[in-house]
Amino acid sequence: xxAAMDLVSAILSAAxxxxxxxxxxxxSEARYRFLTxxxxxxxxxxxxxxRILYASPASxxxxxxxxxxxxxxxxxxxxxxxxxxxxxxxxxRAAGGEKTEESLPYRMRSADGGFIDVxxxxxxxxxx
Numbered sequence: 635x636x637a638a639m640d641l642v643s644a645i646l647s648a649a650x651x652x653x654x655x656x657x658x659x660x661x662s663e664a665r666y667r668f669l670t671x672x673x674x675x676x677x678x679x680x681x682x683x684x685r686i687l688y689a690s691p692a693s694x695x696x697x698x699x700x701x702x703x704x705x706x707x708x709x710x711x712x713x714x715x716x717x718x719x720x721x722x723x724x725x726x727r728a729a730g731g732e733k734t735e736e737s738l739p740y741r742m743r744s745a746d747g748g749f750i751d752v753x754x755x756x757x758x759x760x761x762x
Contacts, residue, residue, distance in 0.1 A: 676752075679759060682729035684709040684722050696752075698745030714741035714749050728756035 670677045670690045676697070679688040689704035697712070709725065710718045717740035728734045734756045741749040 678704070680709060680725050680729075682726060684725045696744075697742060697750070712743050714743070717741055724756050728758050731758050 670688075673690060674692055674695075675690075676692040677688075677690040678686055678693075680686055686704045686707050686709055689701040691701055693699050693701045693704055699712075704712070710722060713721055721738065721740050724734050724738055737753050737755055739751065739753045742752050744750050
């Protein structure tokens with residue numbers, strides 16, 4: 635009887651710990667989402683080829699472009715032609731885990747077709 639109670643106790647303890655870990659993960663995700671959605675800076679995530687996987691809501695006031703229109707698009711379409719290769723190379727370097735420039739100035743196309751000066755930093759994003 636005591637062994638069965640120990641087993642039940644161990645199962646309940648593991649389930650409780652899993653629940654606490656899930657709660658911590660949800661809280662962490664909520665903090666991350668809050669930061670990205672309320673930052674005045676455009677935060678974006680790219681694949682190694684430069685396709686935009688995520689663009690924060692700051693894209694609208696900054697570029698006049700809703701983030702969902704950026705998501706899935708190649709970054710090159712939003713860059714000044716003179717800056718496109720340099721920015722794409724920086725993204726490739728970051729995706730490969732190489733050290734990148736601390737700050738990279740370039741120009742991005744806004745919704746009205748003009749270009750605005752921006753500055754960004756890149757870092758690789760751990761998978762998993």
